[in-house]
Amino acid sequence: MQVDRTIGFIGAGNMAEALLRGVFAAGVLRPAQCTVTNKNNDERLARLARAWAVRTTRDKALLMAESEVVILAVKPHDMPAVLSEIAPYTTARHLIVSVAAGVPCEAIEGCLGAAPVVRAMPNTSTAVRASATAIASGRLAGPDHLAIVRTLFEAVGWVGVVPESMLDVVTAVSGSGPAYIYVLAEALVDSGEQAGLPRDLARALVAQTILGAGKMLTETGEAPERLRERVTSPGGTTMAGLEALEQGGLRAAVRAAVTRAARRARELRSAPARTPAS
Ligand SMILES: NC(=O)c1ccc[n+]([C@@H]2O[C@H](COP(=O)([O-])OP(=O)(O)OC[C@H]3O[C@@H](n4cnc5c(N)ncnc54)[C@H](OP(=O)(O)O)[C@@H]3O)[C@@H](O)[C@H]2O)c1
The missing domain is CATH 3.40.50.720 (NAD(P)-binding Rossmann-like Domain)
Incomplete structure (x- = not known):
């Protein structure tokens, strides 16, 4: 249009x-x-x-x-x-x-x-x-x-x-969201390298994995939990990895990140909102 x-x-x-x-x-x-x-x-x-x-x-x-x-x-x-x-x-x-x-x-x-x-x-x-x-x-x-x-x-x-x-919450979720994904990418690349992959290869694998997961979310329209369940076989490798993420408190950390970023957006709002007429 x-x-x-x-x-x-x-x-x-x-x-x-x-x-x-x-x-x-x-x-x-x-x-x-x-x-x-x-x-x-x-x-x-x-x-x-x-x-x-x-x-x-x-x-x-x-x-x-x-x-x-x-x-x-x-x-x-x-x-x-x-x-x-x-x-x-x-x-x-x-x-x-x-x-x-x-x-x-x-x-x-x-x-x-x-x-x-x-x-x-x-x-x-x-x-x-x-x-x-x-x-x-x-x-x-x-x-x-x-x-x-x-x-x-x-x-x-x-x-x-x-x-x-x-x-404010949008800012905390999707405004700051790319940085959260970059942290995950960094951690995956570092972990892949520490486990024996060349860094360039780890970066390429991680970038394509994030792109592919994003496309699965947007193109299938499926909820993330459904897509996760579909790639997680009982007793398999993904389940072992996911258990470690849950034990490490990933969900609580993400919740805290969104809460804090939204709070910061509210704080910043009260500062620059001092426009000439207000
Ligand atoms: N970049 C992103 O991906 C992104 C994402 C979400 C939101 N935003 C928001 O988009 C806005 C712009 O971000 P940006 O990354 O484009 O910033 P930027 O690259 O720093 O550009 C800011 C522009 O504002 C101009 N400017 C400052 N004061 C001005 C004035 N009095 N009159 C006319 N122009 C003036 C600057 O001109 P000079 O260069 O001449 O100083 C510059 O061209 C920000 O509020 C940011 O939070 C950006």
């Missing part, structure tokens, strides 16, 4: 470029629809203009005038400055999309007035168009706004719609 709107990107970093790559590859947008700005990195803007044929500018008034959808792809601590810079040019016809973790829609609406706001929580797999992204609408955003944001983020992976109150 194509998005028939002009899009302004405020922030030209990893997330903005991953989105550009995804939306062009998926044919959701054309370069002529996109204007990009950042804070002061001229070289980066010039590179994006060359690589993606997008318009770039340092003039936020111009970007806001040219864009119907404005994607705020800046770090949470830069949000207060960005919101005060664009507030004079924001109108009810804009759709504001924020990917900044922990900055509530209410805080953005408090600065930008009548513009509808949607928050998106993607993860780093956006870079390979395999993100798990949750989107949540603010007070003024309706189904049409959510549909636009869904289409944009579906170009870089899977998208689910959630109430904003769930975003």
